[in-house]
Amino acid sequence: MADESGKAGASGGQKKSSAGSLSWLWMLLAIISVGGFLTWLGLEAEPTSVPVVEEEDPTIMDDPSIPVVPKDTLAANKADYVAQEIRVHNVAATGTLGPKIFWGELGDPTNQVPILIRLDSAAAAGDSISGPFSPQMGAFYSVRGRVFPMNDSLAIDWGEDGEFAGEGEQTQAMFTDYYIQTSDIRPTPAQLRSGQGQGMGGPAADTASADTTGAGTDGEGDGGAGGEAGGAMADTTAG
Secondary structure (H helix, E strand, C coil), X not given: CHHHHHHHHHHHHHHHHHHHHXXXXXXXXXXXXXXXHHHHHHHHXXXXXXXXXXXXXXXXXXXXXXXEXXXXXXXXXXXXXXXXXXXXXXXXXXXXXXXXXXXXXXXXXXXXXXXXXXXXXXXXHCECCCECCCCCCCCEEXXXXXXXXXXXXXXXXXXXXXXXXXXXXXXXXXXXXXXEEEEEEEECCHHHCCCXXXXXXXXXXXXXXXXXXXXXXXXXXXXXXXXXXXXXXXHHHHC
């Protein structure tokens, strides 16, 4: 009986040893499996890309090779700047004629001089943040472009291309003498709104001008550039 008990004890010890070995083996296999799984995840995961928003180049409107012309000077001498690339600050938007054409005001509060602002494709497209450019009436803009004489043939061509909102806007455009073909436009910075020789001469004057300048887009003489065009049309009709 003693021999049988010894054999039973030995058999039990062998079973315990075997079970312990299997436990360690399973733990090792589990660790290897987890490590392999994490490695696979690391290889399969795509790198996360963070979109980078490109900022506007502030030097575009500050190119020293392009002269800054005070808007009252341009108002009095538009013919002197024909075909020249210039920069003009504090141009007030007073009336929209179409998606890419609007009335701008030059001069000073006592002598408002209208001029057409016509945007090229790049200027009209705006930027990636704000989208297509849309002038805000009464706002003041810094404009970069070339001055050209306006005539009826141009207005007709632009109308046929759908650049005007309607025939009334096309007719208004015929009554201006010059336009600025604009390659860059943006709101006039605050520090330039009070600079000498920039026309309006400060925010207070700018505000007063904005309050007294009409939109003038319907040719009915509501004020501003469009109103002047409407008045001119009325005089022509009467004649």
